[in-house]
Amino acid sequence: MTAIASMEPGIADELRQTLALQRQAFLAELPVGLAQRVDRLQRLIRLLQENSEALCDAMHRDFGQRSRHVSQLTDIVYSLRNARHAIRRLKRWSKPSRRSLDFPLRLLGGDARVEYQPKGVIGILSPWNFPIYLTLGPLAGVLAAGNRAMIKPSELTPATSALLAELIERYFDRSEVAVFVGGIEVGSAFSALPFDHLVFTGGGGVGRHVMRAAADNLVPVTLELGGKSPVVVSASADIERAAERIVLGKLLNAGQICLAPDYVLVERSVEERLVQALMDKAAAFFPRYAGNPDYTAIIDARHFARLQGYLADAAERGAEVLRAGGVEADEASRILPFSLVRNPPEDSAIMRNEIFGPLLPVLGYGRLDDAIEFINRRDRPLGLYYFGERSAEERHLLERTIAGGVTLNDVVFHVMQEELPLGGVGASGIGRYHGHEGFLEFSHAKAVYRQPKFDIAALLGAKPPYGDKLERYIRKELK
Numbered sequence: 065m066t067a068i069a070s071m072e073p074g075i076a077d078e079l080r081q082t083l084a085l086q087r088q089a090f091l092a093e094l095p096v097g098l099a100q101r102v103d104r105l106q107r108l109i110r111l112l113q114e115n116s117e118a119l120c121d122a123m124h125r126d127f128g129q130r131s132r133h134v135s136q137l138t139d140i141v142y143s144l145r146n147a148r149h150a151i152r153r154l155k156r157w158s159k160p161s162r163r164s165l166d167f168p169l170r171l172l173g174g175d176a177r178v179e180y181q182p183k184g185v186i187g188i189l190s191p192w193n194f195p196i197y198l199t200l201g202p203l204a205g206v207l208a209a210g211n212r213a214m215i216k217p218s219e220l221t222p223a224t225s226a227l228l229a230e231l232i233e234r235y236f237d238r239s240e241v242a243v244f245v246g247g248i249e250v251g252s253a254f255s256a257l258p259f260d261h262l263v264f265t266g267g268g269g270v271g272r273h274v275m276r277a278a279a280d281n282l283v284p285v286t287l288e289l290g291g292k293s294p295v296v297v298s299a300s301a302d303i304e305r306a307a308e309r310i311v312l313g314k315l316l317n318a319g320q321i322c323l324a325p326d327y328v329l330v331e332r333s334v335e336e337r338l339v340q341a342l343m344d345k346a347a348a349f350f351p352r353y354a355g356n357p358d359y360t361a362i363i364d365a366r367h368f369a370r371l372q373g374y375l376a377d378a379a380e381r382g383a384e385v386l387r388a389g390g391v392e393a394d395e396a397s398r399i400l401p402f403s404l405v406r407n408p409p410e411d412s413a414i415m416r417n418e419i420f421g422p423l424l425p426v427l428g429y430g431r432l433d434d435a436i437e438f439i440n441r442r443d444r445p446l447g448l449y450y451f452g453e454r455s456a457e458e459r460h461l462l463e464r465t466i467a468g469g470v471t472l473n474d475v476v477f478h479v480m481q482e483e484l485p486l487g488g489v490g491a492s493g494i495g496r497y498h499g500h501e502g503f504l505e506f507s508h509a510k511a512v513y514r515q516p517k518f519d520i521a522a523l524l525g526a527k528p529p530y531g532d533k534l535e536r537y538i539r540k541e542l543k
Contacts, residue, residue, distance in 0.1 A: 086212040089239035096210030126221040129361040139196035149482040150208035173516035182210030184260035192218035205502030286495030290322035297330040298452030306451040307341030313475035318360040332428040371421040374414040383408035443491035
């Protein structure tokens with residue numbers, strides 16, 4: 065079995081045995097040819113194509129209400145795009161990179177290159193918010209680089225995780241890809257394995273535990289952690305267009321996206337216009353929430369209560385809370401309508417924590433440098449978004465802030481560009497995947513140097529006893 069329903073006495077042994085099986089198969093296969101890599105990616109594509117409806121049904125069951133269109137687009141289509149993109153570019157990515165040599169080595173027949181080898185067995189710890197895309201997206205990069213993979217999906221999406229385990233077992237040999245489902249205990253045992261690389265997508269608190277566990281085995285990590293991604297709206301922006309795009313990005317998956325706009329900083333001269341436009345756009349896109357096939361429920365009762373607590377705390381601290389259409393949240397169905405929170409205090413819960421839901425704080429600013437200073441007082445975000453038509457202002461914002469990635473005049477879209485890397489900086493993450501950077505992340509860049517037959521040590525005078533020739537060379541380099 066590659067899917068383990070819960071933490072059983074033998075699960076730790078099974079994890080270790082699977083790791084040993086995959087590592088042995090990996091070493092026996094070296095070198096991993098392009099044909100084998102493409103075959104695995106094509107099987108991943110078939111898995112998605114032949115089971116897209118079943119996967120969408122499973123995600124709907126896990127959320128209680130989730131747009132089928134959202135599931136098809138974000139989880140199925142974008143996973144397919146990852147795999148197809150890798151197939152198209154794999155030959156170019158895999159070519160050794162020739163490197164130049166200093167004089168006189170290049171004239172004497174020396175040769176230097178970097179060869180890209182797979183690392184071995186990669187562990188993938190994936191989250192619940194996009195349970196297919198954030199599992200199979202990294203897997204596409206892992207397989208493109210020639211690795212094997214062990215996967216631990218989220219316990220908060222049990223139907224999707226169980227189906228994924230079943231499908232992986234059908235399309236891949238256990239020595240290639242294996243899935244282990246279960247709770248925190250399984251996740252802890254999984255992250256403690258001596259993988260050749262470990263990928264984790266999720267919250268910063270759990271990410272710290274994963275990194276500590278990996279450190280015991282000196283396992284390199286890729287951490288995708290999210291954070292509070294700001295939106296800056298200039299007075300020069302098209303306010304109606306900005307509002308529409310912010311709302312679309314914020315309410316996709318009911319805001320349960322690591323790159324969702326987390327708060328808006330808007331130039332005060334257009335603040336009232338933007339607030340009204342945001343509320344109008346939300347009402348136009350979602351005239352109703354409960355039973356709306358285009359809207360998504362909050363994943364579980366704990367997260368629903370957390371978000372409700374953010375709104376209550378903000379209101380108690382004097383912030384104005386505007387609920388879309390005056391609709392109240394429904395605890396039984398975990399449907400939470402769009403809520404806009406005006407000028408919450410900096411120490412309020414909604415401004416201290418990543419929101420991960422359909423709540424949007426809006427704060428006014430006077431000068432762009434005030435907005436920049438506000439952003440820079442916080443952890444470096446995974447995403448940053450700017451709406452405006454002032455090129456100097458745009459450049460100033462890009463140069464004075466540090467974020468994992470940026471979309472200009474929209475939100476989230478940089479993650480959909482296959483050749484752009486996805487990754488955070490500081491508290492929002494470590495490492496990159498997607499496209500070429502993902503291939504490099506999951507590959508070992510091995511330096512290979514061929515020494516010419518000419519006696520280089522004699523040329524430099526670098527054979528004992530050392531004398532004037534070496535002294536002259538050293539003095540020349542020191543100048």
